[in-house]
Amino acid sequence: MAKLRGRGIAAVNYPTGMNLGGDPSQALIHATTTGNFVVTLSSVDLGQGLRTIMTQITAEVLGIAPEAVMIDTADTDTGPHCMGTFASRTTHRVGNAIIMAATEARKVLLDVAGEELEVAPEDLETDGTGRIVVKGVPGKSISVQDAALAAHFKHGRTISGRGIYLKPRSYPDFETGAMDPDSCQAHACTIAEVEVDTETGDVRVLKLISAYEIGRAINPMMVEQQIVGGSWMGMSHALYETTEPYYPNRAHGPVDFLGYLMPGPADIPEYDAVILERPSTNGPFGAKGIGEMTANSPIPAIANAIFDACGARIDDLPITPEKVLRALDAAALAAQP
Amino acid sequence: MARILEDVFTAERAGSFQAIGRALPRIDAHSHVTGATRYYADRIFPNLLHAVMARSEHHHALIRHVDLSAAQAVKGVARILTHKDVPNNWYTILKLIGLGPDEEPVLAEDRVLYRGEPIVAILADTEAAAREAAAKVKVEYEELPAVLDVETAILPGTPAIKPHGSNVFVYEGRDHFHVHCGDTEAAFREADHIFEHSYQSSPIEHAPVETTGAIAVPEPGGRYTLHSNTQAAFFTLDNAALILGLPFRQLRVVGGTVGGGFGGKVDVIVEPIAVLGAMLTGRPVKYSFSRGEEMQVSSPRAAERIRIKDGVAADGRIIARDVRILVDAGAYSRHSPYGTIKAAAHMPGPYTVPNVTINAWCVYTNRTPSSAMRGFGVTIGDFALEVQMDRIARELGRDPFELRLQNAYRDGDLKAHRKTVEGAALVEVIQAAAERIGHPLSPECRAMSSCQRT
Numbered sequence: 005m006a007k008l009r010g011r012g013i014a015a016v017n018y019p020t021g022m023n024l025g026g027d028p029s030q031a032l033i034h035a036t037t038t039g040n041f042v043v044t045l046s047s048v049d050l051g052q053g054l055r056t057i058m059t060q061i062t063a064e065v066l067g068i069a070p071e072a073v074m075i076d077t078a079d080t081d082t083g084p085h086c087m088g089t090f091a092s093r094t095t096h097r098v099g100n101a102i103i104m105a106a107t108e109a110r111k112v113l114l115d116v117a118g119e120e121l122e123v124a125p126e127d128l129e130t131d132g133t134g135r136i137v138v139k140g141v142p143g144k145s146i147s148v149q150d151a152a153l154a155a156h157f158k159h160g161r162t163i164s165g166r167g168i169y170l171k172p173r174s175y176p177d178f179e180t181g182a183m184d185p186d187s188c189q190a191h192a193c194t195i196a197e198v199e200v201d202t203e204t205g206d207v208r209v210l211k212l213i214s215a216y217e218i219g220r221a222i223n224p225m226m227v228e229q230q231i232v233g234g235s236w237m238g239m240s241h242a243l244y245e246t247t248e249p250y251y252p253n254r255a256h257g258p259v260d261f262l263g264y265l266m267p268g269p270a271d272i273p274e275y276d277a278v279i280l281e282r283p284s285t286n287g288p289f290g291a292k293g294i295g296e297m298t299a300n301s302p303i304p305a306i307a308n309a310i311f312d313a314c315g316a317r318i319d320d321l322p323i324t325p326e327k328v329l330r331a332l333d334a335a336a337l338a339a340q341p
Numbered sequence: 342m343a344r345i346l347e348d349v350f351t352a353e354r355a356g357s358f359q360a361i362g363r364a365l366p367r368i369d370a371h372s373h374v375t376g377a378t379r380y381y382a383d384r385i386f387p388n389l390l391h392a393v394m395a396r397s398e399h400h401h402a403l404i405r406h407v408d409l410s411a412a413q414a415v416k417g418v419a420r421i422l423t424h425k426d427v428p429n430n431w432y433t434i435l436k437l438i439g440l441g442p443d444e445e446p447v448l449a450e451d452r453v454l455y456r457g458e459p460i461v462a463i464l465a466d467t468e469a470a471a472r473e474a475a476a477k478v479k480v481e482y483e484e485l486p487a488v489l490d491v492e493t494a495i496l497p498g499t500p501a502i503k504p505h506g507s508n509v510f511v512y513e514g515r516d517h518f519h520v521h522c523g524d525t526e527a528a529f530r531e532a533d534h535i536f537e538h539s540y541q542s543s544p545i546e547h548a549p550v551e552t553t554g555a556i557a558v559p560e561p562g563g564r565y566t567l568h569s570n571t572q573a574a575f576f577t578l579d580n581a582a583l584i585l586g587l588p589f590r591q592l593r594v595v596g597g598t599v600g601g602g603f604g605g606k607v608d609v610i611v612e613p614i615a616v617l618g619a620m621l622t623g624r625p626v627k628y629s630f631s632r633g634e635e636m637q638v639s640s641p642r643a644a645e646r647i648r649i650k651d652g653v654a655a656d657g658r659i660i661a662r663d664v665r666i667l668v669d670a671g672a673y674s675r676h677s678p679y680g681t682i683k684a685a686a687h688m689p690g691p692y693t694v695p696n697v698t699i700n701a702w703c704v705y706t707n708r709t710p711s712s713a714m715r716g717f718g719v720t721i722g723d724f725a726l727e728v729q730m731d732r733i734a735r736e737l738g739r740d741p742f743e744l745r746l747q748n749a750y751r752d753g754d755l756k757a758h759r760k761t762v763e764g765a766a767l768v769e770v771i772q773a774a775a776e777r778i779g780h781p782l783s784p785e786c787r788a789m790s791s792c793q794r795t
Contacts, residue, residue, distance in 0.1 A: 017691035050602035078597030088573025132359030181520025215773035217766035225364035259633035304727030
């Protein structure tokens, strides 16, 4: 009986957007009189942080400070259509819709600023903090707030924009399976280091090391948040979770968190991750979706690490201590002459 | 914080940004961790009714009789909803994208196809009264044999549990979804090694902190506001209106702030009952899953059984891959016919294999319907693919990083579903991960690139 350590690798790809497309989302943007911008959506934040990501995309296109952006979601009476939060689609779909809406709003903003400054709008640039400046003339500028006030009270114009993103639906050929099922693919490689207790069958995940390629990290801290959360879920899928512990037998189904086990704080491994960016041709600033995939590569990496540690090859999730012990017994039996 | 590797794809990622790429703290972090964020259930409505479901005790049974008298006598019970109250009781969630037919009842009629299937909904002044009454609903059943195993379900002699006469979803006249390219059988004959292994998963719960729920509130003018933790506001509005026979304009969904979803809040289950209750009583109605319901009745991640047969050349190239996927949809379709196509579209994984056959069945069994969950159609496939890759590497005495690099897809390669690969980066993430742990790669592997095959 011993505690044996092993290492396993897995590499995966993951599609961005609803399989086969046809999943549009819209965004509406308008400026308040004092130069803040409201982005109206019907998209849902499940905890992934879409308000922050959409704020950054809006601020980038309009050239204003993120603090001047307000995300208003989700009310179907006021928000334009969003297909929903799934399929790692929100950053890609809604982000693109916002780029379109913000581009339209930015044009009006610069038109008005140009009239106020008596220059052509193409001679203007935004400084990202709330001022619109004449290119090459740092002293000649107008604040976004003054431009917004002028637009409303003086020029009678709305600084607003409409945006939509739709990847047209692909219909598969049912003879061959030919289809266009994704907008782009993100990639990951995860290495798991585990320790297997051959007496109890207990598996401890010691470390998860990953490299993720996600097109463009709109916010690297929130990318990391997805990697950490997904690693935990992947580890939990690999070793702990099921609603039917003796599937396909329906007995012993857990009904609370005493029976439905998940890793606690003491079980959480050390994480290490790096991000690669290969911008996609169709994502906002090249971004691909990272939401779902972070749970995927840890599962086979852990299964492979268990085999590396103790020679137990388990093809049946979750890899519970019972399955580890049975696999070790079977391996010992098979090794007998 | 996770570092961005700036020396990979340097030219492609060039650009100058002001807000993109900044590690801004998330806007709602403070309100989330201090409990100030308002979720749907934080809204208080006077005169609120609570809905609790009486559910099937059997995996498969005919309903002979439902006796509501004891339930109706419980103090505080305002109304009991049965299938007769639901204007369009039969529905299917993907009818909006044309994946029919209607095959799931909102409330059971003459039979139940899984343990936990909703039969009648109690509406009461308190949750306790509703629970007490639900426990007093007396259902007389005639038990039928249950089909719980996907392999059994698709055997020719197994009785069909579904009215359309089989235990599989029908894709345009076909009993499964199929993808192929090249000639898999011929390539198997040419292969130096054959690897054939089967992989299995069990159903998995989304386990959000906030269970699935909604409150429907009658508004002036015959409208209803749904405060919901749905992941898809309009999808919920449209499906609920179709089930209830309501003009779409009479529903309004308010949400957008959800305490964890992971795909579990994409089915439209609680909202039609809450609105129907509000329509029939004129009072606000809350219908929220208990933790036990969330775990055993709310749709889980499908269990999948995946067999992969690979033909491998002596040098490690995978020249043929045949994948058979059985997705356990449970008793009703929900999003599983879609997830099955997504599972097939994902194969053979991020590798270029010239000869591929994929056959994927969406199989009905007498268990809780499965549906969307994070990584839908892909997560379990990746487990099968990557354990298979590990087996091949070990059997052939190959470095597991290098076997993957050798077979990794590159820009310009053709996927099994005949789309050309672009924006590939599998090679680079494997190289980066290897470097992270100091795992040595051969000079050829270090020189590889996703941009071209060398």
